[in-house]
Amino acid sequence: MASHAIKTFALTKRFGDTEALKDLDLEVSEGEVVGILGPNGAGKTTLIRLLLGLLIPSGGRAEIFGLDCHSQTVEGHRRLAYVAGESNLWPTLTGAETLHLLGQVQGRVDTQYREVLVERFELDVTKKVRALSKGNRQKLSLVAALMTRADLLVLDEPTSGLDPLMEQAFRTCIAEARVHGQSVLLSSHILSEVEVLCDRIGILRAGVLVEMGTLAEMRHLSALTVEATFDGAVPDLSRVPGVTMVEVLGSSVKCQVNGTVEPLLRVLADSGVRELLSREPSLEELFLAHYGSASTGQSDASNAR
Amino acid sequence: MLAEVQSEASSASGAVSSTVIARVTARKAVRSGFGWGLVFGFYVATQALAYATSYPTVASRELLVQEFGSNPGVSALVGPATQLDTVPGYTAWKCLAVLAITAAVWGILSSTRLTRGEEDAGRWELLLAGQTTRRGAAIQALVGMAAGLVVLFITSGVIIVATGRRSDIGMGTSGALFLALAIVVGAAMFSALGALAGQLSSTRRQASGYASALLGASYAIRMVADSDTSLGWLRWLSPLGWIEELQPLTRPNPLALVPIAVLTAAAVALTVYLAGRRDLGASTLPDRSSSKAHLRLLSGQAGLALRLMRPTLVSWAAAIIAYGLLLGSIAKSGGKIMTSSPSMQLVFERLGVTGAEAYLGFALLVMAMALCFVAAGQISATRTEESSGRLEYLLVRPLSRTSWLGCRVALATGILVAGGLLAGLSTWAGAAANHAGVRFSPMIGASMNVVPPALLLLGVGVAVYGALPRVAVSVTYAVLVWSLLVEITSGVVNVNHWMIDTSMFHQMAAAPSVPVDWTTNAVMVAIGALSALLGLAAFARRDLKGE
Numbered sequence A: 001m002a003s004h005a006i007k008t009f010a011l012t013k014r015f016g017d018t019e020a021l022k023d024l025d026l027e028v029s030e031g032e033v034v035g036i037l038g039p040n041g042a043g044k045t046t047l048i049r050l051l052l053g054l055l056i057p058s059g060g061r062a063e064i065f066g067l068d069c070h071s072q073t074v075e076g077h078r079r080l081a082y083v084a085g086e087s088n089l090w091p092t093l094t095g096a097e098t099l100h101l102l103g104q105v106q107g108r109v110d111t112q113y114r115e116v117l118v119e120r121f122e123l124d125v126t127k128k129v130r131a132l133s134k135g136n137r138q139k140l141s142l143v144a145a146l147m148t149r150a151d152l153l154v155l156d157e158p159t160s161g162l163d164p165l166m167e168q169a170f171r172t173c174i175a176e177a178r179v180h181g182q183s184v185l186l187s188s189h190i191l192s193e194v195e196v197l198c199d200r201i202g203i204l205r206a207g208v209l210v211e212m213g214t215l216a217e218m219r220h221l222s223a224l225t226v227e228a229t230f231d232g233a234v235p236d237l238s239r240v241p242g243v244t245m246v247e248v249l250g251s252s253v254k255c256q257v258n259g260t261v262e263p264l265l266r267v268l269a270d271s272g273v274r275e276l277l278s279r280e281p282s283l284e285e286l287f288l289a290h291y292g293s294a295s296t297g298q299s300d301a302s303n304a305r
Numbered sequence B: 001m002l003a004e005v006q007s008e009a010s011s012a013s014g015a016v017s018s019t020v021i022a023r024v025t026a027r028k029a030v031r032s033g034f035g036w037g038l039v040f041g042f043y044v045a046t047q048a049l050a051y052a053t054s055y056p057t058v059a060s061r062e063l064l065v066q067e068f069g070s071n072p073g074v075s076a077l078v079g080p081a082t083q084l085d086t087v088p089g090y091t092a093w094k095c096l097a098v099l100a101i102t103a104a105v106w107g108i109l110s111s112t113r114l115t116r117g118e119e120d121a122g123r124w125e126l127l128l129a130g131q132t133t134r135r136g137a138a139i140q141a142l143v144g145m146a147a148g149l150v151v152l153f154i155t156s157g158v159i160i161v162a163t164g165r166r167s168d169i170g171m172g173t174s175g176a177l178f179l180a181l182a183i184v185v186g187a188a189m190f191s192a193l194g195a196l197a198g199q200l201s202s203t204r205r206q207a208s209g210y211a212s213a214l215l216g217a218s219y220a221i222r223m224v225a226d227s228d229t230s231l232g233w234l235r236w237l238s239p240l241g242w243i244e245e246l247q248p249l250t251r252p253n254p255l256a257l258v259p260i261a262v263l264t265a266a267a268v269a270l271t272v273y274l275a276g277r278r279d280l281g282a283s284t285l286p287d288r289s290s291s292k293a294h295l296r297l298l299s300g301q302a303g304l305a306l307r308l309m310r311p312t313l314v315s316w317a318a319a320i321i322a323y324g325l326l327l328g329s330i331a332k333s334g335g336k337i338m339t340s341s342p343s344m345q346l347v348f349e350r351l352g353v354t355g356a357e358a359y360l361g362f363a364l365l366v367m368a369m370a371l372c373f374v375a376a377g378q379i380s381a382t383r384t385e386e387s388s389g390r391l392e393y394l395l396v397r398p399l400s401r402t403s404w405l406g407c408r409v410a411l412a413t414g415i416l417v418a419g420g421l422l423a424g425l426s427t428w429a430g431a432a433a434n435h436a437g438v439r440f441s442p443m444i445g446a447s448m449n450v451v452p453p454a455l456l457l458l459g460v461g462v463a464v465y466g467a468l469p470r471v472a473v474s475v476t477y478a479v480l481v482w483s484l485l486v487e488i489t490s491g492v493v494n495v496n497h498w499m500i501d502t503s504m505f506h507q508m509a510a511a512p513s514v515p516v517d518w519t520t521n522a523v524m525v526a527i528g529a530l531s532a533l534l535g536l537a538a539f540a541r542r543d544l545k546g547e
Helices: A044-051 A073-077 A095-106 A111-120 A134-146 A164-179 A191-197 A262-270 A283-291 B002-011 B017-054 B058-068 B072-078 B087-120 B123-128 B134-164 B173-200 B204-227 B229-237 B239-246 B254-275 B301-338 B342-351 B355-363 B365-387 B391-395 B401-433 B440-449 B452-467 B469-490 B497-501 B518-539
Strands: A004-015 A018-024 A027-029 A033-037 A059-064 A080-083 A152-156 A183-188 A200-205 A208-214 A224-230 A243-249 A252-257 A273-279
Touching: A004 A044, A004 A183, A018 A044, A018 A059, A018 A208, A027 A183, A033 A164, A033 A191, A044 A059, A044 A152, A044 A183, A080 A134, A095 A111, A095 A134, A111 A134, A111 A164, A134 A152, A134 A164, A164 A183, A164 A191, A183 A191, A262 A273, B017 B087, B017 B123, B017 B134, B017 B173, B017 B469, B072 B087, B072 B204, B087 B123, B087 B134, B087 B173, B087 B204, B087 B239, B134 B173, B134 B254, B173 B204, B173 B239, B173 B254, B204 B229, B204 B239, B204 B301, B229 B239, B239 B254, B301 B355, B301 B365, B301 B401, B355 B365, B355 B401, B355 B440, B365 B401, B365 B452, B365 B469, B391 B401, B401 B440, B401 B452, B401 B518, B452 B469, B452 B518
Parallel strands: A033 A183, A033 A200, A080 A152, A152 A183
Antiparallel strands: A004 A018, A004 A027, A004 A059, A200 A208, A224 A252, A224 A273, A243 A252
16 A cells, blocks of 8 residues: 555546646655656646645545645654745745754754755855855755755745756655665756656646656657748658647748657758757647647736745 | 836836836835834824823923933933923933834845845846846835835824824824934834945845844934033934934924935935946955854754844844833832822732833733833744745755644744743842842843743734745734734724724733732743644645745
């Protein structure tokens, strides 16, 4: 029974008339790293706050290591660490004081690892929180959570405000957690972050888990956007294998490519291409491509705290 | 509140939206100015009416002059008492110093809240990204606060003028308005100084600290100036001294308005100048942003709460001790006046209390009120931990909601009991130093007697916080202010006894002049405890809620 780090049973949350989460069933096995993707307001934060017992479910329930998230919060929290997307720490405490306090309340700290983390994130712990930038506060939150070596890390857009170097340091930490056998639930809207770190990915839309699977299973989602400008006439790309959503605008063309780009490259090279631009589609574009434009305009229920 | 600002910013366009800071500030300042205008007005009215009814005869007034007219200790604390034999003279003496300081504190708190506080909360960032410059924002906030000051003046002025028209009071309209003005200029000067401090420091708390230090210094200088007639010239060095020099209702001296106007204008001008020169969120003075780690208290949530509250608690303790010493030292004279009529003397003799104890029985009510403010502050601090999101850092760790809130309630209870003891002990010490004949053990009983109303308010606050967190702070203060108003007015006007019974303070026995009513106290504490338990239960069953 306790082989699940997280398990929810038809978990539902309503804020007034808004249904932020509908009958959600989610499982995270022990030692697994799971990413939750979704646009703003999809219900990611609501899900996480329910798991933490900060919100009370309107229906269904959730467990952490077999412990009920509402009635056995204290026992559950002994095995958990959490990082929010926004760090609201006590402005008058210094970094060192904050880490000491939170370690004391948690009751378990790997002090050696804490020093490693402070060094890795280049944190000045003598500074008061109010003098720290948003990114540095976020780093402090991350260290406070990671230093406990908790069995389950619950991370809600943890890299917001971090620069690329620090984001790299964060990825190192998650890799270490995986080696340690820790379980991770990572909510994000940064596709690449989730792609690199997670064993399985869930996609949340308007409070419903619409996709859940390994990266290989989700491959059909990861289309590439290609824009090309030609000297001469624009070739017909609609029959090239893997190419969809072709849009022609004068002498340039925009399309999506699923799977290998080789067939497309061959056609382009033969047609006198002058400029070529390719990029990974944003999550927004993936949603648009897969669920139609109606999927993104949901109310921002996750902001309702 | 952020939503309010946002909707104002987005709904209004062009020229209208460029005044949004002025309008938002004015709305808050006017609301607060109106409320405190009522308190100031009714305070003056109560004092004037109480004097007129308590000292109707020339003989009784002369006795008062003998006791207080030449008492250097009292004079140092609240200013010299001239013309105590007239209603206006007594009213001016009794109200001016107390209300001018209260107004100054109000000015500091509201101006730092409306300028630096709004900036710290990030609300101005949103607006400054639009059409307003930093300097423009400062000017707008100052204009908004000026609107609050005008409302404070009008509200208190109307009540004082209305009171003065009674034949047994006999204050002229211009005199009454000049008294209101003398009180409000205290708020004006220290609002401006608070705004200036907000430009110099990096947080609201620091700004309030700087401005309060100025207020403390000007009180200390005035105190020295009034303790010895040869040092009277020192009064011109203190903003509070200038207010005293205005001498409303006795020998009005509008000349003292000149330094007041100059200081206010200079502080305003400097505020506007500095606002344009610094970054948003930064300070003009160097900020101590690093510090050595002080871990002694930070071993758990109780220590954290104590550490965060320490500055506030220290200032409350200092205020309670100072006021206790003051009450104790004037208890002897106060008691003599109370027992001056033979019939009253007989009553107190029968009760077995000394004159000074009789006086303190009524005077200690103020301590009960102060402790209620401490209790309301505790509810506010508790709610702030949640609304700021900081509470989550504790509750996502192995700490249950019940133990968190329970610990805060226990701490607050301890603080209130300690506050009561401090009040009793300092009053006793002040009285003992003056050989006023106040016995120790009745004072200890009396010191515990001032705590139950605060515990009741704390419990009610916790209940509302548990169920409806977003209104908890306003409801708690509303209950407090209602009780204050009922208590203040019931002394003068005939009020329905059902209404009087709704005031927590009215349930209190006037110990040590009468024995402590332990049954009523137990009932008050029990209601408070029951409410707190309900609040704890509700808190464990609700969502955490931000602002």
